[in-house]
Amino acid sequence: xxxxxxxxxxxxxxxxxxxxxxxxxxYLYPLRLLASVLPRWSLYAxxxxxxxxxxxxxxxxxxxxxxxxxxxxxxxxxxxxxxASRSLTNTVIRTLDGLLLLRRSSDKMLRCRDLxxxxxxxxxxxxxxxxxxxxxxxxANRIALRYLATKGYAVLSVHNRRPRNQAQGRLGKLFLQxxxxxxxxxxxxxxxxxxxxxxxxxxxxxxxxxxLVALQIDGxxxxxxxxxFLGVPWRLRPGIFEIVRLSDCAVVPIxxxxxxxxxxxxxxxMLEIDxxxxxxxxxxxxxxxxxxxxxxxxxxxxxxxxLWNHL
Amino acid sequence: xxxxVKDAGSGSRDTMGRIRxxxxxSLHVNLREEDFSYETKLDEAAGMDSVAVLEFVAAIEKxxxxxxxxxxxxxxxxxxxxELAAYVDQRTARRSHASASPSGHGxxxxxxx
Numbered sequence: 107x108x109x110x111x112x113x114x115x116x117x118x119x120x121x122x123x124x125x126x127x128x129x130x131x132x133y134l135y136p137l138r139l140l141a142s143v144l145p146r147w148s149l150y151a152x153x154x155x156x157x158x159x160x161x162x163x164x165x166x167x168x169x170x171x172x173x174x175x176x177x178x179x180x181x182x183x184x185x186x187x188x189x190a191s192r193s194l195t196n197t198v199i200r201t202l203d204g205l206l207l208l209r210r211s212s213d214k215m216l217r218c219r220d221l222x223x224x225x226x227x228x229x230x231x232x233x234x235x236x237x238x239x240x241x242x243x244x245x246a247n248r249i250a251l252r253y254l255a256t257k258g259y260a261v262l263s264v265h266n267r268r269p270r271n272q273a274q275g276r277l278g279k280l281f282l283q284x285x286x287x288x289x290x291x292x293x294x295x296x297x298x299x300x301x302x303x304x305x306x307x308x309x310x311x312x313x314x315x316x317x318l319v320a321l322q323i324d325g326x327x328x329x330x331x332x333x334x335f336l337g338v339p340w341r342l343r344p345g346i347f348e349i350v351r352l353s354d355c356a357v358v359p360i361x362x363x364x365x366x367x368x369x370x371x372x373x374x375x376m377l378e379i380d381x382x383x384x385x386x387x388x389x390x391x392x393x394x395x396x397x398x399x400x401x402x403x404x405x406x407x408x409x410x411x412x413l414w415n416h417l
Numbered sequence: 418x419x420x421x422v423k424d425a426g427s428g429s430r431d432t433m434g435r436i437r438x439x440x441x442x443s444l445h446v447n448l449r450e451e452d453f454s455y456e457t458k459l460d461e462a463a464g465m466d467s468v469a470v471l472e473f474v475a476a477i478e479k480x481x482x483x484x485x486x487x488x489x490x491x492x493x494x495x496x497x498x499x500e501l502a503a504y505v506d507q508r509t510a511r512r513s514h515a516s517a518s519p520s521g522h523g524x525x526x527x528x529x530x
Contacts, residue, residue: 303460304492306471314487345468352475 127278141205171414178336192409200245203366207293223373230356236313239320239360242400250362261318267299428502443476483508
């Protein structure tokens, strides 16, 4: 019999079903079917009704988020709690917008109120080596990218199809999460998963063809590169930097705010990239600049960022 | 399965040898060239993640002075040593032919960048 390792982490036993799973079950079956016929306002009304349950279910993560928000945004505890709640509400709206994107007529339902800085995107495209749209995890990203595709700017987006969900039980992990990933892919087929072995090659393929790729730099996943982000230690995959270094593409920050019934997209001027021959020097030269851009966006619109509750 | 590389059986032994060396050097894998045969799938020889595949491609481009066409940036081409070598040979030949063309209008390597 093998000796047990006292340093190893004990396996976490998940409950069979959690409240979070039940909410997802409702979302993925009855609500998804209803969403194909219901008008948008009634879908949002259902979201409003479910909001107190969502807020209750996330009360612990919200309390942690509020402390972080108060520190990162230099705001009062009361305002920080409000931002944490609004961020959750916006995440619910985003999830409902995800159902609208499954409709055949969804492109007609996307109401873009403002498209700022398109000249920055155009000049980056003219650079000829593809463009990375540098983004944070904002609630309106998906609808904005779908909208841009309808305007002739097809954007390959990169997703984690197995996101960590601490409120998930075994039912959620086994059945609901894979179905949710499938639906997400149907809503936006122009995407690649970070778990695909050819993820980076697909990104490079798009860039070399002069195309656009959206990369969310604030995903907190691996342990490879550590750097403070919004005042807390952050771990990220270095892949983004390697792709930018090897492709020599342009990098344009993008900010997407709002919901499908009214959203805005803003492109900022191309970032200056410090070229470096090695991966390590490239990361240390450019990471602070990339992070600073997204941090500024988050502090400017904290309610629209959806990772506060994932700390 | 039909090869993605048109009219190319497999690459030359010399190219395959160079690719194996680039593979070991660029990914810093603890393998010797003899440890994997020409039939070995490269990603199986050493667990390559997606970014490592990209680094490997970049190292090949540097080694042979070529640029992969966008449509050839697939895991299927990159993992198969024979197919990869055939493609590298094809690109290298095209580049040599273009530089030897007196008019300068030969079938030059298209740099998609």
